[in-house]
Amino acid sequence: MAHILPKRVYYTIFAILMFCTYLTVQIAFFDLGVLNTIAALGIAVFKATLVVLFFMHLKYSPRLTWAVVLGSIFWFGILIALTMSDYLTRAWRTYG
Amino acid sequence: MPDAAPHHTAVAGLHPGLAHHFDSVEQQTEATTLGMWVFLGTEVLFFGGLFLVYAIYRTWYPDAFSAASHELDVTLGTINTAVLITSSLTMALAVHAAQLGQRRLLMVFLILTMILGAAFLGIKSLEYYHKFAECPGPACHVPGPAFQFEKAHVRHAQIFFSLYFVMTGLHALHMIIGVGIMTWMLVWAWNGTITKEYYSPIEISGLYWHFVDIVWIFLFPLLYLIGRHGH
Numbered sequence: 001m002a003h004i005l006p007k008r009v010y011y012t013i014f015a016i017l018m019f020c021t022y023l024t025v026q027i028a029f030f031d032l033g034v035l036n037t038i039a040a041l042g043i044a045v046f047k048a049t050l051v052v053l054f055f056m057h058l059k060y061s062p063r064l065t066w067a068v069v070l071g072s073i074f075w076f077g078i079l080i081a082l083t084m085s086d087y088l089t090r091a092w093r094t095y096g
Numbered sequence: 097m098p099d100a101a102p103h104h105t106a107v108a109g110l111h112p113g114l115a116h117h118f119d120s121v122e123q124q125t126e127a128t129t130l131g132m133w134v135f136l137g138t139e140v141l142f143f144g145g146l147f148l149v150y151a152i153y154r155t156w157y158p159d160a161f162s163a164a165s166h167e168l169d170v171t172l173g174t175i176n177t178a179v180l181i182t183s184s185l186t187m188a189l190a191v192h193a194a195q196l197g198q199r200r201l202l203m204v205f206l207i208l209t210m211i212l213g214a215a216f217l218g219i220k221s222l223e224y225y226h227k228f229a230e231c232p233g234p235a236c237h238v239p240g241p242a243f244q245f246e247k248a249h250v251r252h253a254q255i256f257f258s259l260y261f262v263m264t265g266l267h268a269l270h271m272i273i274g275v276g277i278m279t280w281m282l283v284w285a286w287n288g289t290i291t292k293e294y295y296s297p298i299e300i301s302g303l304y305w306h307f308v309d310i311v312w313i314f315l316f317p318l319l320y321l322i323g324r325h326g327h
Contacts, residue, residue, distance in 0.1 A: 004192070004195045004196065005192070007189065007192060010185060010188045010189060010192065011185075013185075013188075014181065014182070014184075014185040017181045017184075018178065018181060021174065021177050021178060021181065021316075024316075024317055024321065025170070025174050025321065028170075028317070028321035028322075028324040028325065029324050029325055030325055031325040032325075036321075036322070036325065037322070040317035040318070040321055040322070041314075041317070043317070044313050044314050044316075044317055047310075047313045048310045048313050048314070051184060051306050051309060051310055051313070052306075052310070054188075055184055055185075055187070055188045055302075055306045055309075056302070056303055056306045056307075057299075061129070062126060062130075064130060065129065065130055065133050068130065068133045068134055068137055069133060069137075071137065072133075072136070072137035072140045072141075073140070075137075075140075075141060076140050076141060076144045079141065079144050079145070079148055080144075080147075080148055080151060083148055083151075083152070084151060084152070084155075087152050087155065087156075088155065
């Protein structure tokens with residue numbers, strides 16, 4: 001039978017997600033240069049990870065499910081990494 | 097009222113929700129859940145293409161993107177993020193209620209999820225309305241012939257707003273489909289199709305809902321927050 005989580009897990013995750021939303025909005029108002037993007041994406045990845053692990057029960061899912069999830073992220077990584085490695089190394093292009 | 101599960105042939109002694117090609121309800125739940133994750137994998141790449149385009153143009157035109165982002169309503173964006181995260185909580189609690197066979201509670205949480213989903217769409221429509229109401233005019237930020245922006249960024253800001261409307265529009269379409277799925281699940285909860293043993297329809301509907309939430313978790317900072325400082 002399925003792993004049934006106690007309700008307090010969901011409330012805790014919800015509270016962390018809300019706090020992270022508050023945090024990401026606050027950080028956005030400070031000029032941190034490139035760190036703004038890193039912080040925004042870092043917090044977004046952290047929030048998404050919590051949703052996937054607990055709300056979507058991945059933490060308690062079989063390994064095959066883990067393979068599909070990590071595989072999806074990996075393919076998305078290829079899409080971004082290969083394309084950006086091209087676009088970011090076009091030295092002849094002027095940015096801005 | 098739709099038939100409870102028309103494609104499931106009931107076999108004496110077995111759960112009515114168990115399709116004949118599965119050995120057990122557990123196996124069926126595992127298979128349907130895996131199938132949903134595979135679908136969500138295709139969704140990652142579906143949205144991924146748009147995130148890629150965003151990444152390319154933002155690295156090319158960071159100043160225009162920052163200035164254009166500043167024209168979005170960060171308050172409404174933040175409220176909508178909170179609304180969507182809350183809807184994910186009610187969805188998770190709906191799955192929890194389904195697992196315990198609490199039919200009434202399941203229905204309550206499904207309805208709450210739908211209300212929050214509709215609230216998100218309402219706020220989003222309001223934002224769209226504000227944008228379209230400015231056209232034609234000096235603050236028209238809807239891509240097209242009437243588009244206006246400070247001269248230095250006018251062409252590149254249009255790319256930002258095109259991405260804004262396409263990405264949030266596609267996300268909103270997923271939300272509308274999600275509310276539709278919840279309506280369907282509400283009927284199944286109400287007519288007793290969903291039971292403690294056969295709750296996988298709620299589980300996989302939940303996976304879809306949480307996925308759409310995750311897309312927004314990335315859209316919100318990338319669209320609304322990048323231009324907050326320095327403008």
